[in-house]
Amino acid sequence: MLAFILRRLLQSVVVMITVGLIAFSMFRFVGDPVNQVVSLDTPREQREQIRKAMGLDDPVPIQFLNYMKRAAQLDFGISYQFRTPVTTLIGERMPATLELAFAAAFLALAVGIPMGVYTALRRHSVLSSFFMTVSLVGVSLPTFLIAILLRYVFSVQLGWLPSFGRGEVVNLGYWTTGLLTLSGLKALILPAITLGLFQMTLIMRLVRAEMLEVLRTDYIRFARARGLRTRSIHFGHALKNTLVPVITITGLQLGSIIAFALITEYVFQWPGMGVLFLGAVQNVDIPIMAAYLMLIAFMFVTINLIVDLLYSVVDPRLRTSMRAAT
Amino acid sequence: MTFRKTILAVAAAVALFAVPASAKTFRFAFQGDYKSLDPYTLNETFTLAMHGAAYEGLTKRGPKLEIIPGLAERWEIVEPTRWRFFLRKGVKFHNGEDFVADDVVFSADRVRATGSNMTTRIPSDAKFVKVDDHTVDVILTKPNPILHYEWDTWYIMSKKWAEANNAVAPTPPSATTPGYAAINANGTGPFKLDSHQAGVKTVWKPNAAWWGKPEHNLTEVIFTPIASDATRVAALLSGEIDWMEPVPVQDIARVNASPNASVMTGPELRTIFLGFDQRNAELKYSNVKGKNPFKDVRVRKAFYQSIDVNAIKDRVMRGLATPSALMISPLLFSRSGEFQRFPYDVEAAKKLLAEAGYPNGFEVGMDCPNDRYVADEAICQAVVGMLARSGIKVNLNAQPKAQYFAKVLAPKFDTSFYLLGWTPGSFDSWNILQNMYGCRTDEGKGRGESNLGGYCNPEVDALADQVLAENDAKKRDELIFKAYDIAQNKEVGYIPLHQQALAWGVSKKVKVVQRADNQFLFYWANKE
Numbered sequence: 001m002l003a004f005i006l007r008r009l010l011q012s013v014v015v016m017i018t019v020g021l022i023a024f025s026m027f028r029f030v031g032d033p034v035n036q037v038v039s040l041d042t043p044r045e046q047r048e049q050i051r052k053a054m055g056l057d058d059p060v061p062i063q064f065l066n067y068m069k070r071a072a073q074l075d076f077g078i079s080y081q082f083r084t085p086v087t088t089l090i091g092e093r094m095p096a097t098l099e100l101a102f103a104a105a106f107l108a109l110a111v112g113i114p115m116g117v118y119t120a121l122r123r124h125s126v127l128s129s130f131f132m133t134v135s136l137v138g139v140s141l142p143t144f145l146i147a148i149l150l151r152y153v154f155s156v157q158l159g160w161l162p163s164f165g166r167g168e169v170v171n172l173g174y175w176t177t178g179l180l181t182l183s184g185l186k187a188l189i190l191p192a193i194t195l196g197l198f199q200m201t202l203i204m205r206l207v208r209a210e211m212l213e214v215l216r217t218d219y220i221r222f223a224r225a226r227g228l229r230t231r232s233i234h235f236g237h238a239l240k241n242t243l244v245p246v247i248t249i250t251g252l253q254l255g256s257i258i259a260f261a262l263i264t265e266y267v268f269q270w271p272g273m274g275v276l277f278l279g280a281v282q283n284v285d286i287p288i289m290a291a292y293l294m295l296i297a298f299m300f301v302t303i304n305l306i307v308d309l310l311y312s313v314v315d316p317r318l319r320t321s322m323r324a325a326t
Numbered sequence: 327m328t329f330r331k332t333i334l335a336v337a338a339a340v341a342l343f344a345v346p347a348s349a350k351t352f353r354f355a356f357q358g359d360y361k362s363l364d365p366y367t368l369n370e371t372f373t374l375a376m377h378g379a380a381y382e383g384l385t386k387r388g389p390k391l392e393i394i395p396g397l398a399e400r401w402e403i404v405e406p407t408r409w410r411f412f413l414r415k416g417v418k419f420h421n422g423e424d425f426v427a428d429d430v431v432f433s434a435d436r437v438r439a440t441g442s443n444m445t446t447r448i449p450s451d452a453k454f455v456k457v458d459d460h461t462v463d464v465i466l467t468k469p470n471p472i473l474h475y476e477w478d479t480w481y482i483m484s485k486k487w488a489e490a491n492n493a494v495a496p497t498p499p500s501a502t503t504p505g506y507a508a509i510n511a512n513g514t515g516p517f518k519l520d521s522h523q524a525g526v527k528t529v530w531k532p533n534a535a536w537w538g539k540p541e542h543n544l545t546e547v548i549f550t551p552i553a554s555d556a557t558r559v560a561a562l563l564s565g566e567i568d569w570m571e572p573v574p575v576q577d578i579a580r581v582n583a584s585p586n587a588s589v590m591t592g593p594e595l596r597t598i599f600l601g602f603d604q605r606n607a608e609l610k611y612s613n614v615k616g617k618n619p620f621k622d623v624r625v626r627k628a629f630y631q632s633i634d635v636n637a638i639k640d641r642v643m644r645g646l647a648t649p650s651a652l653m654i655s656p657l658l659f660s661r662s663g664e665f666q667r668f669p670y671d672v673e674a675a676k677k678l679l680a681e682a683g684y685p686n687g688f689e690v691g692m693d694c695p696n697d698r699y700v701a702d703e704a705i706c707q708a709v710v711g712m713l714a715r716s717g718i719k720v721n722l723n724a725q726p727k728a729q730y731f732a733k734v735l736a737p738k739f740d741t742s743f744y745l746l747g748w749t750p751g752s753f754d755s756w757n758i759l760q761n762m763y764g765c766r767t768d769e770g771k772g773r774g775e776s777n778l779g780g781y782c783n784p785e786v787d788a789l790a791d792q793v794l795a796e797n798d799a800k801k802r803d804e805l806i807f808k809a810y811d812i813a814q815n816k817e818v819g820y821i822p823l824h825q826q827a828l829a830w831g832v833s834k835k836v837k838v839v840q841r842a843d844n845q846f847l848f849y850w851a852n853k854e
Binding site (some may be wrong): 029030031032035036037038039040041042043044046047049081082083084089092093148151152155156159162163164165266267268269271275276278279282283284 | 369445526
């Protein structure tokens with residue numbers, strides 16, 4: 001088991017270095033950062049001074065080595081645009097992204113699971129077919145379109161909810177939260193729906209399919225034959241067994257919710273990491289881009305590692321195969 | 327219930343719970359961020375305007391761009407190379423320190439230090455000498471009538487504050503620790519910085535101890551960057567913000583139709599133009615080999631006459647442009663009315679091309695940004711279509727500004743035909759003659775650095791030198807006139823297209839002042 005973990009950790013390091021390398025070779029094609037930090041009429045000599053001072057004159061492999069050396073000590077450099085350490089910037093923005101992601105995930109679960117159960121149990125009811133139609137919309141409409149529709153109705157026409165931003169935030173030391181103020185909660189609603197809608201429909205369809213399958217199994221039939229109450233069969237036995245794959249999927253999707261929140265963030269000007277990253281791409285702010293990509297890679301690697309380990313806990317068959325492999 | 331009724335109901339509800347009349351919070355949004363608070367690190371219009379809330383220069387510019395006294399009450403030219411500035415008395419920085427001559431001398435050094443992006447604000451050989459606490463002399467090596475033209479955005483910083491906080495030099499882009507001045511502000515201006523989170527939110531409060539009489543009635547100002555066009559428009563229409571810029575051209579009608587806001591338009595100083603490579607012996611992107619067709623003035627004129635600038639104005643810019651015959655806005659040169667564009671005439675263009683030896687036209691590559699100017703890529707596409715009628719096949723390469731500028735600017739100058747915009751930073755023609763028409767070297771150092779195509783005429787350079795040293799306004803304008811006459815009327819150095827219009831989205835609850843240099847100065851804003 002220990003050897004397995006060690007091997008996975010080593011693989012993770014290789015993945016991180018590869019991501020760094022790919023990111024770094026891409027940065028050569030995003031444009032010249034110097035043009036982004038000075039005005040158009042800046043004299044040439046001044047530009048060259050800046051280029052040199054930024055270390056952009058060094059060959060790419062050396063730039064990469066220097067970068068990785070510093071990154072290993074968690075020093076991601078100074079943003080070209082803001083002249084502020086990248087770690088500070090990401091630290092300031094991360095709470096916003098995480099709050100949005102968790103709100104979206106919560107919404108997806110809290111609404112998706114009951115809807116899934118309902119559509120599985122009352123397959124032919126009118127409400128079920130309505131839910132199924134809605135879920136089709138959720139799966140097929142692109143995020144930004146949903147966002148624009150929601151905003152048009154609820155902010156521009158009705159004026160109930162804010163169209164952008166995070167509202168008033170409360171500062172709790174290292175964490176800023178919008179969950180403690182009314183305007184913060186109101187501001188969270190539309191982005192969370194936008195981000196969570198796809199996951200919600202996914203979970204609903206997953207729960208429905210799993211539930212239908214479980215309801216056909218023998219032990220449910222025996223439970224019925226034994227005269228257990230329908231309620232306890234449905235929720236005590238069937239739903240419980242349905243949830244295993246749902247938990248796995250939710251865990252994996254959480255990573256992508258955080259990583260791909262950037263479209264939602266951009267549309268609602270949600271001050272999270274995604275907006276920071278998009279701005280960085282536009283302005284060739286390489287330190288931010290690099291740090292963001294490394295962070296996302298790190299997150300996926302960690303989540304995958306945890307999921308792998310969890311599998312071995314959940315499924316004894318995997319445990320033996322692991323032992324055999326070591 | 328219809329939407330209108332809903333809106334009325336909501337409006338009534340809002341009116342019931344409206345805050346007391348005394349609190350006037352002005353909220354606004356811009357597409358970009360307010361990046362660094364250090365007033366010397368980025369020479370960019372929006373950033374300079376934002377600095378202008380907390381900081382002030384020796385001079386200021388009024389709503390019509392006229393130069394007015396700022397921290398200097400008045401000034402005089404003692405002798406052609408010695409200017410004397412009399413500083414305003416009783417002015418205090420936000421931290422309570424007195425504003426004195428030492429601060430001016432210090433700021434003059436700091437703005438020219440390494441890491442500053444504003445070194446051109448003051449000639450490098452100008453000396454600042456303190457005469458007494460409220461008088462400063464500027465000693466020049468040669469006369470310079472436009473010395474103070476850009477000083478409205480050379481903001482004065484406190485010497486003591488900078489020294490105490492280790493911010494004597496501007497934070498260079500390569501710094502490893504953030505400068506104190508990049509995240510704190512201490513000026514003399516009408517607003518104090520309340521909080522600043524780069525890229526998220528900036529808040530100002532009025533400075534009660536300001537020396538002047540406030541022309542605003544605000545009690546708080548909040549800035550949020552909103553990058554997405556659609557979001558910015560929605561925020562304005564829903565009344566969450568009072569001002570935003572820019573309004574995308576396709577949304578202007580929608581904003582004007584809304585009950586909450588309207589679009590405020592006006593001419594901007596930036597001139598959008600097309601330029602040619604006139605320097606290389608052979609065009610890099612063309613099917614003409616062994617020679618450069620753009621070296622022939624007839625070809626340049628043919629290109630000029632093939633372009634229907636009014637169609638670009640009406641169709642592409644939806645009326646929000648002023649066609650231009652010069653590379654400078656008519657607001658900045660008194661005799662610009664005497665210049666006329668060459669008429670749009672495809673037949674004449676074809677004839678000129680035939681005379682130049684290209685009866686069947688030729689192919690040329692064109693570089694164009696797609697996220698820098700209003701409808702930049704659409705303008706280029708229109709140009710491609712128009713030139714096709716004269717037999718010129720243009721291969722368009724439109725890219726984001728990050729890649730575009732890296733390609734076309736010095737030192738690469740990697741373009742044969744391009745679209746660019748230019749605002750003379752000093753609001754003066756000498757800047758154009760020097761940067762756009764000045765003969766440049768291969769690497770483009772010194773004169774003509776932004777003359778990407780390498781137009782060159784020593785006569786124009788000589789005139790530019792005379793313009794710089796001429797103190798008499800009338801004679802100076804005559805010299806400028808001569809230079810433009812040669813460079814544009816005779817030699818068609820560029821194809822000026824238009825000055826794009828400003829499009830500000832303004833809530834009906836506020837009154838703001840629009841200035842042609844597109845600096846948004848909220849110290850002139852009033853809210854109902």
